[in-house]
Amino acid sequence: MEIRPTTDEDLDVFVDTVHAAFGRFPETPVEGGGLWWSALEMDRCLLALTADGRPVGTAATHSFELTLPGETLVPAPGVTAVGVLPSHRRQGVLSAMMRHQLADLRARGEFLSVLLASEATIYGRFGYGPATYTQRLTVQRHRSVLALPRARATADAPATGPDHGPYDVSDHGPDHGPDRGSVEVLRRSECGEILEDVYDRYRRAQPGALSRPHRWWALRAGQPPISPAPRYVAVHRDADGVPDGYASYSIGEPDNTLTVDETITVDDTVFTALARFVLGHDLASRVVFQHVPPQHPLRWQLADFRAGEVSGDTDWLWVRLLDVPRALTARGWFTDGELVLDVEDPFLGEHGRYLLTVQDGKADCVLTDREPDLSLDVRDLGSVYLGGTAPSTLVRAGHIRAHRPEAAILADALFRTDRAPHCLHWF
Ligand SMILES: CC(=O)SCCNC(=O)CCNC(=O)[C@H](O)C(C)(C)COP(=O)(O)OP(=O)(O)OC[C@H]1O[C@@H](n2cnc3c(N)ncnc32)[C@H](O)[C@@H]1OP(=O)(O)O
Numbered sequence: 001m002e003i004r005p006t007t008d009e010d011l012d013v014f015v016d017t018v019h020a021a022f023g024r025f026p027e028t029p030v031e032g033g034g035l036w037w038s039a040l041e042m043d044r045c046l047l048a049l050t051a052d053g054r055p056v057g058t059a060a061t062h063s064f065e066l067t068l069p070g071e072t073l074v075p076a077p078g079v080t081a082v083g084v085l086p087s088h089r090r091q092g093v094l095s096a097m098m099r100h101q102l103a104d105l106r107a108r109g110e111f112l113s114v115l116l117a118s119e120a121t122i123y124g125r126f127g128y129g130p131a132t133y134t135q136r137l138t139v140q141r142h143r144s145v146l147a148l149p150r151a152r153a154t155a156d157a158p159a160t161g162p163d164h165g166p167y168d169v170s171d172h173g174p175d176h177g178p179d180r181g182s183v184e185v186l187r188r189s190e191c192g193e194i195l196e197d198v199y200d201r202y203r204r205a206q207p208g209a210l211s212r213p214h215r216w217w218a219l220r221a222g223q224p225p226i227s228p229a230p231r232y233v234a235v236h237r238d239a240d241g242v243p244d245g246y247a248s249y250s251i252g253e254p255d256n257t258l259t260v261d262e263t264i265t266v267d268d269t270v271f272t273a274l275a276r277f278v279l280g281h282d283l284a285s286r287v288v289f290q291h292v293p294p295q296h297p298l299r300w301q302l303a304d305f306r307a308g309e310v311s312g313d314t315d316w317l318w319v320r321l322l323d324v325p326r327a328l329t330a331r332g333w334f335t336d337g338e339l340v341l342d343v344e345d346p347f348l349g350e351h352g353r354y355l356l357t358v359q360d361g362k363a364d365c366v367l368t369d370r371e372p373d374l375s376l377d378v379r380d381l382g383s384v385y386l387g388g389t390a391p392s393t394l395v396r397a398g399h400i401r402a403h404r405p406e407a408a409i410l411a412d413a414l415f416r417t418d419r420a421p422h423c424l425h426w427f
Pocket residue numbers: 021022079080081082083084085088089090091092093094095096115116117118119121122125
């Protein structure tokens with residue numbers, strides 16, 4: 001079997017092979033774009049071919065930027081379009097493509113890669129671990145009144161005041177005082193560059209978020225609101241009229257459910273204002289927020305805690321570290337300390353023991369022969385890397401070995417971040 005990079009001339013055969021692997025037929029091109037594969041970078045795609053030249057497997061990467069804890073932006077190849085024809089499965093085609101791709105990424109100087117997994121059983125063996133999680137929050141609209149923020153109430157409003165109704169966007173936000181902004185409803189087609197600009201501001205401050213390259217917006221490739229699918233978009237503007245948040249939504253079955261594809265905001269106050277806006281939408285029976293980070297404050301803002309129901313709690317971004325010291329020194333840290341990590345990488349047949357020293361928000365990471373605090377697989381290091389998974393959870397699961405009881409507590413404190421990582425970009 002041969003694995004080779006593709007060129008622009010291979011686009012049709014690449015897309016046909018991916019679709020056959022997924023059992024789908026290629027979509028008919030529509031005016032205005034909207035085809036996910038139009039964003040493929042053909043110099044970053046691979047084809048696996050049989051000895052007689054028939055394509056049987058595909059894999060690709062997109063050039064994204066990932067926001068690490070501490071608001072550090074790093075290149076992050078996003079692995080996608082992985083498929084092997086049903087007739088050629090379980091013969092090692094994917095394994096060969098993964099080996100080829102990881103070597104290629106290293107040769108390009110990448111120190112990590114990311115993906116969304118179609119099935120959770122596929123990528124652990126290749127060193128990927130689930131690193132961010134996302135939830136669906138469904139709020140029954142007739143119970144959706146937001147509570148008066150208690151901290152604010154004591155500072156500058158009567159503590160006995162009534163709970164705020166869901167309609168007033170001039171209410172206080174939880175963190176930055178009163179919201180002086182406004183909300184306007186636009187059609188998706190009227191949004192121009194607003195969504196791209198707001199998304200870019202948001203993702204730079206959100207650990208775990210991926211960039212959405214201009215190419216994606218220009219080609220309208222992907223899922224709503226990037227795609228031209230009809231949507232209403234509630235755009236929030238600050239007091240100076242500058243857009244600083246949006247919620248893309250549609251209303252449909254069952255029972256006039258208002259479904260929010262994504263709520264993208266530069267801070268929590270704007271999120272609250274947009275949540276208040278969609279929750280105040282007449283005739284909607286319930287509001288489904290498709291992507292809410294774990295531990296998001298919205299549930300706590302509801303006067304009736306049980307009005308919000310979490311479902312669809314799932315992994316989203318998987319992370320694979322290709323260079324442990326570079327990856328660990330790239331992210332920001334929030335607690336000083338020292339940890340010796342003994343890291344196995346079975347797929348690449350590698351092993352390293354590293355002394356991680358964190359001081360004043362920065363880490364140093366060097367090879368050591370000191371006794372380890374933790375022994376772990378590189379896939380588990382990928383899972384804890386962005387702060388979305390506590391090392392102690394994986395110790396309790398029997399996947400990470402803590403060589404002394406305090407090591408798990410120390411690792412939890414060290415890897416913890418200022419806010420939960422979250423990613424909602426689909427690719
Ligand atoms: C980032 C993305 O693009 S996610 C999309 C992934 N693609 C799909 O889901 C499309 C449909 N599925 C497929 O095309 C194929 O089944 C693939 C790509 C998932 C696997 O390709 P294959 O060539 O069959 O994998 P390969 O033969 O290299 O398998 C390697 C190992 O993984 C295991 N494995 C492969 N696929 C799966 C799976 N879906 N679930 C569990 N184990 C799997 C194999 O059993 C094998 O295990 P072993 O080493 O213990 O024998």
